[in-house]
Amino acid sequence: MKILLIEDEKDLADALTAILLKNNYSVDNAYEGEYGLDCALTCIYDLIILDVMLPKLDGFAVLAHARGAGITTPVLMLTARGETRDKVAGLEAGADDYLPKPFAIDELLARIKALGRRKGEYLAGGEHNLGNNRLFNPMSLELKTESGTVNLTLKESQLLELLLSHRNTYTSKDMIIEKLWSYDADVVDSHVESQVSLLRKKLSAACPALSIKASRGVGYRLEGLDDV
């Protein structure tokens, strides 16, 4: 799951980023509103964490522009003031949830999980059903089968999550690069190919009914989920 964190208090942003990375999320940082909006419009995220008070463009304006441009990514708004009018304004502008500062990290992580679930991609507990009593848990990076557990790397897990969320269509290499690596990373197609090959090996061991089909020039698609 890839998160865009738009927060201008650098110490807080860096601390949150460290915690999110530790919890197996990918994070892009924006320390002001204009750049945050740029990221929201040009990259694909699963969640945007958006501070209200920001330099250049405040959180409400970022949200309004993003929603106006058709960006439907769930947005969790943060504000220093626990004021009801901020909450109402945020929700009216299209925020999905609201968390007043200061907040407990556990509370933030719970909200993030809930917003992820709201997208309809998760079972209770954050697990995906892969059929035949096989479960994929992107939080613990595990494929669970009746005969045991297969551990995935973070990138393998993110790739499987991405393919699952686009299960009826092909996912392009560009989109995979965008989701698995940070936007400024020096990544080429062969990096994607090797991640796909690593994931294929683990899937064929744990979930033989599933396969990753490649279409030259188009991308990859997960097959065999029809019965799930």
Ligand code: CA
């Ligand atoms: Ca702020």
